[in-house]
Amino acid sequence: MTANSALPFSSPENLWSDAHAAALDPAALLLYRSNLLGSDLTVTNFGGGNTSAKMREGDPLTGEPVDVLYVKGSGGDLGSMKLDGFSTLYLDKLLQLQRLYHGVEHEDEMVGWLPHCTFNLNPRAASIDTPLHMLLPFAHIDHVHPDAIIALAASSNGESATNAIYGDSVGWFGWRRPGFELGMRLKEYVESRPKLRGVMLAGHGIICWGDTSKQCYDNTIDLIARSAAYLNQRLAKAPAFGGKVVDPKAPQERGRIAASLMPRLRGMMVGDAPKIGYFTDDAETLEFVGSRDFAALAAMGTSCPDHFLRTKIAPLALDPARSDDDEYLRAAVDEYRQHYARYYARCAGPDDPAMRDANPVVVLLPGVGRCAFAADRTTARLAGEFYGNAINVMRESSGVSTYRGLPEQEAFDIEYWLLEEAKLQRMPKPKTLAGKVAAITGAAGGIGLATARRLLDEGACVVLCDIDREALKTAEQELHARYGTDVAAGVWADVADENALRNAAQKAKEEFGIAFSSRRRRAKRRAMGILNAKSKEQRVALYRDLLKVTKDTMAQASQVVEQLRTVKLGEVSQALLAEHGA
Numbered sequence: 001m002t003a004n005s006a007l008p009f010s011s012p013e014n015l016w017s018d019a020h021a022a023a024l025d026p027a028a029l030l031l032y033r034s035n036l037l038g039s040d041l042t043v044t045n046f047g048g049g050n051t052s053a054k055m056r057e058g059d060p061l062t063g064e065p066v067d068v069l070y071v072k073g074s075g076g077d078l079g080s081m082k083l084d085g086f087s088t089l090y091l092d093k094l095l096q097l098q099r100l101y102h103g104v105e106h107e108d109e110m111v112g113w114l115p116h117c118t119f120n121l122n123p124r125a126a127s128i129d130t131p132l133h134m135l136l137p138f139a140h141i142d143h144v145h146p147d148a149i150i151a152l153a154a155s156s157n158g159e160s161a162t163n164a165i166y167g168d169s170v171g172w173f174g175w176r177r178p179g180f181e182l183g184m185r186l187k188e189y190v191e192s193r194p195k196l197r198g199v200m201l202a203g204h205g206i207i208c209w210g211d212t213s214k215q216c217y218d219n220t221i222d223l224i225a226r227s228a229a230y231l232n233q234r235l236a237k238a239p240a241f242g243g244k245v246v247d248p249k250a251p252q253e254r255g256r257i258a259a260s261l262m263p264r265l266r267g268m269m270v271g272d273a274p275k276i277g278y279f280t281d282d283a284e285t286l287e288f289v290g291s292r293d294f295a296a297l298a299a300m301g302t303s304c305p306d307h308f309l310r311t312k313i314a315p316l317a318l319d320p321a322r323s324d325d326d327e328y329l330r331a332a333v334d335e336y337r338q339h340y341a342r343y344y345a346r347c348a349g350p351d352d353p354a355m356r357d358a359n360p361v362v363v364l365l366p367g368v369g370r371c372a373f374a375a376d377r378t379t380a381r382l383a384g385e386f387y388g389n390a391i392n393v394m395r396e397s398s399g400v401s402t403y404r405g406l407p408e409q410e411a412f413d414i415e416y417w418l419l420e421e422a423k424l425q426r427m428p429k430p431k432t433l434a435g436k437v438a439a440i441t442g443a444a445g446g447i448g449l450a451t452a453r454r455l456l457d458e459g460a461c462v463v464l465c466d467i468d469r470e471a472l473k474t475a476e477q478e479l480h481a482r483y484g485t486d487v488a489a490g491v492w493a494d495v496a497d498e499n500a501l502r503n504a505a506q507k508a509k510e511e512f513g514i515a516f517s518s519r520r521r522r523a524k525r526r527a528m529g530i531l532n533a534k535s536k537e538q539r540v541a542l543y544r545d546l547l548k549v550t551k552d553t554m555a556q557a558s559q560v561v562e563q564l565r566t567v568k569l570g571e572v573s574q575a576l577l578a579e580h581g582a
């Protein structure tokens, strides 16, 4: 790669182990293949894609062997799923559904029939991609949306590029949203082309297959790797997105701007629930936001439905020089919300679900990076990552020819599709403290750590502050293992040191997009009083006073916890406990 060429594209590696696979039964092999595919970000990102296998099993009532379709069920993630993540359905009953199909206007009704085909009372709901897997006559099928594939699928001459890469072994099928109609048409398509080993689904992803789990896995990895190699060869010849026009700022400055911007934006995103931010300044994002074609491409919107369901069609682009100008930011957020409302008004029909949250999800700043906002931090990180995928796709597509977004109405129909709405309704309700962030001092042990666990159980994010570096690291690792790495961040801080506290606050802003209000600062001063108190008795009395002061805000648990952020919880609580002889 020369300094002027685009960033190269990651290629998947074949990680199949025959030794491991030898001991597995067919269902376990399907799970093994799914976990391998799902844990490789060059194959699929979180929650994306699905896999299936058709196998013979004994009917629970008669003991007779029957054909059963195992297909990844609705929700869940290929990389981390267990066997109970697959729905299991009688294949012969599924195939009989074709007789009940009355055409594309009625295809959504077909989803209602799927539960009637359940094998062995498996409660896992079948996904909207089930028709693809059941109707195609292959024993093992993978359907994934890797960046290297969508780049072809979303490119204006993707069909000829597909042909150049795979010859006639991979087909090309025009855009059609997932569902029964796509399954039926695809079945006809592959039946007339017996040499195919996969089909490119325009604007979407790929579906490919094999006679065994191993063959299917090998095929999927090989198809993606070949596309990545082809794209990299072309991308090496020219800079991405028309070349660089804005240099990335120094890393520290990028962090400073993000920390200043995110709490402001968070406060401006009015809606049902508070949001958490996630900031990234990875090389792909900086290349994109600093490029000549950035504004035009960003406005065009993401193409793959899997992406824009998470990111919204278009991001909000901001001028980094005005990242602390509240008037400018408020106008930009308002304009975005109005723009979204106009899009909804243009496209919605009488039967569509009500308009969802109109706030931007992804915010981009040339020279700085990207922020993503969502009701919880993992969702914010994933939305950002999905936009990262969209950037990859745009880069690759531009390398092949021209990037193409989906037509607006098609995009809307997917975004507000009733079946997608049903999927959203099935998601677990947010926990009581979702969207809140608490900073806890003395957080590496005792009651401080117990408080962190309690808050995490309720859906809050926590910034852990402690003076004991080793203990802090251990506590952070424990919480990451139990709750995931998104929701807890450790910062070394001596709470008697204003500078250290300022760093901790900066970290909270940068990590989660949270600022502390003046009321919180008042509480902090009281808390500082506790720390500076001469005696244990005085400290305990001041702590009681602090609790009294914050009593009226107890309903807003997060605020209280943030107010407590400078209190050495462990020490004070131990004192209180000792006082009561506990």
Ligand SMILES: [Zn+2]
Pocket: 049, 143, 144, 145, 178, 204, 205, 306
């Ligand atoms: Zn798909």
